[in-house]
Amino acid sequence: MKVEQIYTGCLAEAAYYIESNGEAAIIDPLREVETYLKKAEKAGATIKYIFETHFHADFVSGHVDLAEKSGAEIIYGPTAKTEFKAHIAKDGEQFKIGHVTVTALHTPGHTLESTTYLLTDENGKDHCIFSGDTLFIGDVGRPDLAQKGNLTMEDLAGMLYDSLNDKIKPLADDVIVYPAHGAGSACGKSMSKETFDTLGHQKQVNYALKAQTKTQFIKEVTDGILPPPQYFAKNAAINKGAVKSIDGVYEQGLKALSPQAFEDAANQTGAVMLDTRDPQIFAKGFIPNAINIGLNGQFAPWVGALITDLEQPILLITEVGKEQETITRLTRVGYDNTIGYLDGGFERWTDAGKEIDTVESVSAEAFEQAAAENEVTALDVRKPGEYESEHLELTLSRPLDFINEWMGEIDPANTYYIHCAGGYRSMIAASILKSRGVENVIDIAGGYAAIKNTGLKRTDFACPSKAMKV
Structure with missing residues (x-):
């Protein structure tokens, strides 16, 4: 008997073989x-069953294609x-796989069809047990x-x-x-x-x-x-239907575009x-109106949170060689409409003499020093719980998750300093503000982790978020 957890960190998701x-x-x-097909082929095994613990909301499953x-x-639950x-x-x-048995245990609560699969040797x-979103390590699924x-959610709980x-x-x-998710989901x-745990x-x-x-x-x-x-309900709906093969998505998205063709598209x-x-590389130079969501962070969840239309056409600027990985990670959360990428990356754009923009990073x-010399407007784009646990007294809580809700409070003529915990989310926010006409955006490099080492006053207990001054 072999049981292998296949964990994908950027989604905090676990599949199992x-x-x-x-x-x-x-x-x-x-x-x-392909990962699952290759594992079975290498072992000389036939994939007999695909067990789904529930209709996933945070990613699009590969069950139909597989x-x-x-x-x-x-197999789905009752x-x-x-x-x-x-x-x-x-x-x-019960379902037999070679000499082992899998028993479906209907465990509604996270969703109505949620099912835990018990493996008997x-x-x-x-x-x-493969508990899906019914039981996590340290937690249970949201109801x-x-x-x-x-x-109601109380009924489901x-x-x-x-x-x-x-x-x-x-x-x-x-x-x-063995749960379906870990920290970060x-x-x-x-x-x-x-x-995993006992x-x-x-x-x-x-x-x-x-x-x-x-x-x-x-x-x-x-x-x-x-x-x-916002993408959770949309992904759940996709998973109930005939999810199309990823092969066609690659065919459409892996189109290398010259700088002029990219601009025209x-x-x-x-x-x-x-x-x-x-x-930080993005900050030094990027195509005007481009949005930065770094591939080395929780890329797919942030795309899902911030790009509201799953059918939105997407053009990619990536590190050279990262194009297919980027498309793969977009498809995991239902974004199948990549229509091409900048051939040769951003360096090709600058070589062509095309216009660029920057984000000031301090x-x-x-x-x-700036806060000591003048009154500044500083936005903390971390999650509400992070802000409430500890923050600078002078900052305003404006979570990145809800940027489309608080964007209307922003004065394009004002100057905004932005920080998160380490710099990933603040650059996303800065790029969105820049794309919407806010020119004076300054990123605080290193985020709150760096700010804590300064003499700026902090508060470390829950308090209401300050009102935006515009």
Whole structure:
């Protein structure tokens, strides 16, 4: 028996490869499926099943494409309704993979069809559970994504409590918990950085498993949930339908464009020019109106949070050789309309003598000096919880997640200093402001981590966000 976790850090997502006696199964596959096909081919195994723990909201799954290319059967849990061929498992239904058995345990709460898959080894011993978004390490799935009709998130939280107590907690303490996500995912609120654990240890440390009553559980699980990213509902809808193959997306997106062809395409299509280079490299020179979302950070979730239309045409500026990786990561969250990339990267643009723009970036010490000499307007674009835990007294909380909501408060004639925790998110915000006509934008290099070492006054307790002065 082989169980392999395939973890994708930028999405904080875990897929799984199970193999026994020449047969294999995949749990929660990502959009690009060649990894799974190659693993099975190398092992001389046939992929028999594709198990989906639920309709994912934070990424587009590769289940349909993988089924077509492998001949495997797609399995969903009870109540799931799909627009493609799938087997809807009954609660307790068992599936054989070589010498091992997978049992579907219906565990509604995160979503109504959420299902945990229990793997029993060749000796009949319960080995692990693939818990999807039902149980995370240190947390449980948010219960606010599948509200329908009169069904509230409190109702779903109650279902989740019953699922955990009736189906999961009775399992042996040495059963391994393999969740669908880890720290950084918006599918929960306080996940551990660890990506698996024993159920026994989780019973000791996971706040949700320690709740003594359903009332206590509902209160703790629903407290402090931020609104889901805008793309979540759209991805869930895609996953219920016949998700198209990634192959056609590559064919359309991997078109090398000269600087002039790139500029013409941008003007003719209204495409977003997405620059995925390192934030500090971007700051030194970029194509006017381009948006910076660095490939080396949580690229796909930020694209999903900030580009509201999944059909939006996208033109890419990447490091040379990173074009296909960028398209892959865009497709993971449903952005399939890349229409080309700048051949030769930004250097080719400058060689052609094309116009460029810059973002001024200053050190934390230079910002401290500027704040001492004049009144400044400084925006902290970290999440609300980060701001409330500790922030500069002079900054305004303007989370990047909600930039489209607070953008109307911005005065294009004003000068804005911007920071986040380390510099990734602040450059995204700076590039968006620049693209919308705010010329005087100054990034604080190193973010709050650098600012903390200055003499600027900080507060480290929760307080209301200041009103924007415009």
